[in-house]
Amino acid sequence: MSGRPEALFPLFGAVETLDGIGPKTAQILEKAGVTKPRDILMTLPHNAIDRxxxxxxxxxxxxxxxxxxxxxxxxxxxxxxxxxxxxxxxxxxxxxxxxxxxxxxxxxxxxxxxxxxxxxxxxxxxxxxxxxxxxxxxxxxxxxxxxxPTFEPVYPLHAGITQKAMWKATRSALAMAPELAEWADPTLLARQGWPAWREALAQLHAPEDAGGLSLTHPARQRLAYDELLAHQMTLALARRKARRRAGRASQGTGRLTQAVIKALPYAPTGAQTRAFAEIAADLADEFRMNRLLQGDVGAGKTLVALVALLTVVEAGGQGVMMAPTEILARQHYDGLAPLAAEAGVRIELLTGRDKGRERAEKLAALAAGDIHILVGTHAVFQDDVHFADLRLAIIDEQHRFGVAQRMALGAKGQAVDVLVMTATPIPRSLALAQYGDMDVTVLDEKPPGRTPVKTALVSKGRMEEVVSHLQKAIADGRQAYWVCPLVEESEVVEMTAAEERFKRLRAALGEGVVGLVHGQMPPAEKDAAMARFVAGETKVLVATTVIEVGVNVPNASIMVIEHAENFGLAQLHQLRGRVGRGSDASTCLLMYEAPLSETEQRRLEILRETEDGFKIAEEDLSMRGAGDMIGTAQSGLPRFRIADIERQPDLMRIAQTDARAFLEKDPDLASPRGQAMRLLLWLMEQDKAIQLIGVG
Incomplete structure (x- = not known):
């Protein structure tokens, strides 16, 4: 696609070409990511003054x-x-x-x-x-x-810029904005009553009343949709290109996967069986797989990952599984190794810790094809890591890896198939924003033998009752977790609280019954305390949130969370997922300090009402917002200037459907509407998409 269309040149000039903006103001604006007239147009007023x-x-x-x-x-x-x-x-x-x-x-x-x-x-x-x-x-x-102006717009300001300068700049940017051909679906425009692009900008920069500032205003919805459509168009183009990219057909024989499934103490769930089939079909296909595997706490993703890895090993290839941290990589390795042994397959762990001769030996075995499955951190991205025949890459906890890293991994092997796993249930609108270029498999059933967890709210005043309830449970041979309050700023305060609670429970329940783990302990001590609890030597484990991920103690059937109102929904859901892994009826007690704020009350009630991680995530999104939910800095979420995916999830869905449907009809964007669509991609700076369309 040659270059930026001429009609858009003025909008992509220097920001100083606008009235009211001199070199000094331009510098301040640049810090806020506003470098050209287009960015000024996309900075909408958030308030207005009645004049x-x-x-x-x-x-x-x-x-x-x-x-x-x-x-x-x-x-x-x-x-x-x-x-x-x-x-x-x-x-x-x-x-x-x-x-x-x-x-x-x-x-x-x-x-x-x-x-x-x-x-x-x-x-x-x-x-x-x-x-x-x-x-x-x-x-x-x-x-x-x-x-x-009768109703003067008020712009979000950065220190040193006046409203007057913004007013002048937006007027002159509007004067530069050309009339552009329509890229939106005409029936959608008619149904929603949306104005054309330029008209929408004019309306929003000169609101007539307070309604002109609201998210539901037709002009604002229109511009939010344009932003989401450009984003979804990019993802749809990437998905189409990935699907057309020649992959390697890896046809499994079933020899290794059957051996592992036979050795399991239980039968896979329907959702797991469906996932095996979808992934096997993708692997056997000559196009590249680009699939997201989403599963709630304890839905059995590890088994699905292993079956996928073994399928490519059966076909004569190698597989790699990557996790964001060394702890998680080791945990995956510990979970996979015994199962891989059942199939007689060689699996190794590669992390930043591997040095010198040991590392060199692993790399040589990998390059020779002697290691069938490699588990590691992003250290496997390094240039000296060569595979004999890498067919499948599985990435755990994708939102730590961006799209660019996904592509770098794809370059490691000849047409590598990619499977991304996430244990965080993601609301649909966020999943579309992050993974719109992928096909999605959801594990929405729990493996057999997991019992529902009864969740109750108890005020801190009833502490004595809770402790006597614990005494009875321990006498019945059960085990419990006791999670101490979360202290945002200080791990030292958290540690002190945990030690205090440990002493009190030990006094009430007896010596040798209560164990303790917290973030300040040396790793060896932590592991020893965990091991005693896993072995059933200690009955109650007092802990800070270090137990949030990956501990599996089927006999533990009680979870007490102190000051539950200070935890986020997703975190409470993950903690609760540590119980209910055995056949005993399990309980989770959310202990709170009264009075609760309205939000805190709502949070705890949602947990009491449902165990469905996806439902909880939807609520979490509407209560907290996307950036908070997945940590904006490393979220890989696109930054939208106008669209608000928490409060406009429907627009994201419409945009995805439109983008995919349009590409089916006009894959080269050659029709008049396709040409307009190219304008939109340039306007929204979707350079990736423009490269994906290729020369046109």
Whole structure:
């Protein structure tokens, strides 16, 4: 696709080409990511000031902004240094004062001659019963009243930029915005009553009332949709290209996978069996696989991953599984190794810890094809890591890996198939934003033998009751976790709280019954304390959130979470997932400190109502927002300027359907609407998409 269309040149020029923006302002704007007229257009007002004309300041209750016509009566220069300059004026009903600090008298006399009529607009306040307007925003000749916007937009500002500069800049950016051919589906526009792109911008930068600022305003929905459509178009193009990219057909024989499934103590769930089939079909196909495997706590993703890896080993290839941290990589390795042994397959772990000869030996075995499955951290991206025949890459916890890293991994082997796994149930709108280029498999059943967990809310005042409940349970041979309060800022405070709780429970329940783990312990001590609990030597494990991920103790059937109101929904859901792994009925007690805020109450009630991780994630999204939910810095989430995926999830869905359907009809974007679609991609800076369309 040659270059940026000429119609868009002005919008992609320097931001200084706009009125009101000099080199200094341009520098400040650049820090906020605003470098060209297009970015100014995409910065929408978030508030507005009503500047409609009033008869008199007497008609309002200060403090409030008023626009009024006045006659200048008298000037009162300051009597002493540092005092304000005052000008007495009269409107249709009353006298009031205009107040100026550090003002030049000659300038004010020229602007506001005694006896002259002027229109002034600014904030009116009352001091000792006298109305004052300090530094009016506007002082104009009466006939220029039309140049004051009736409903003036207020822009999100960065230090050192005035509203006036933003107002001027947005007006001149609007003047540069061309009329563009329509890329949206005409039936959608008609159904939603949306204006054309340029008209939508004009409406939003000059709102007529408060409705013009709301998310539901047709013009705002239109622009949000454009942003999401460009994003989904990019993902759809990437998906199409990946699907067309020649892969390697890896046809499994079933020899190894059957051996492992036979050795399992239980039969796979229906969801797992479905996942095996979908993945096997993708692997056997000559196109590349690009699939997301989403599963809730304990839905059995490890088995699905292993079956996929063994399938490519059966076909004569190698597989790699990657995790974001060394702990998780080791955990995967520990989980996979015994099963791989059943199949007689060689599996190894490669992390940053491997050095010198040991590392060299692993790399040689990998290059020779002697290692069938490699588990590691992103250390497997390094240039000296060569595979004999890499067919499948499995990435765990994808939101730590961006799309670019996915591609780098794909380059490691000849047409590598990619499977991404996530244990965090992701709401649909977020999944579309992050993984719209992938096919999705959801594990929505729990393996047999997992019992539902009964969740109850208890106030901290009932601590004694909870402890006696624990005594009974321990006497019945059961085990429990006791999670201590989360302290945001300080692990030391967390540790002290945990040690305190440990001493109290030990006093109540007896020596040798209670164990302790927290983040400040040396790893060996932590592992030893965990091992004693796993072996059933200790009955209660007092812990900070270090147990959130990956501990499997089927006999533990009670989870007490202290100060549950301080935890996030997803975290509480993950913690609760540590119990209910055996055949005993399990309970989770959410202990809270009364009174609860409305949000805290809602959070805890959601957990009581449902164990469905996806439902919980949807609620979490609407309560917290996308960036918080997955940690914006490493989320790989696109940053939208106008669209709000928490509050406009439906638009994301429509955009995905439209993008995929349009590409089916016009894969080369050659039709008139396809050409308009290219304009949209350039406008929204979807450079990746433009490369994907290739030369057109």
């Amino acid at each position: 409609s004309k009033r008869q008199s300041v007497a008609d309002v209750t200060p403090p409030v902004t008023v626009t009024v016509v006045v006659t200048v009566e008298a000037h009162y220069p300051p009597r002493a240094k540092g005092r304000p300059y005052r000008v007495a004026v009269r409107d249709a009903a009353t006298q009031f004062q205009l107040v100026f600090f550090h003002a030049r008298g000659d300038y004010l006399k020229k602007q506001l001659p005694e006896g002259g009529r002027r229109v002034v607009s600014g904030k009116v306040e009352s001091f000792d019963g006298v109305f004052q307007m300090v530094h009016p925003d506007y002082m104009l000749l009466e006939e220029k009243i039309d140049t004051i």
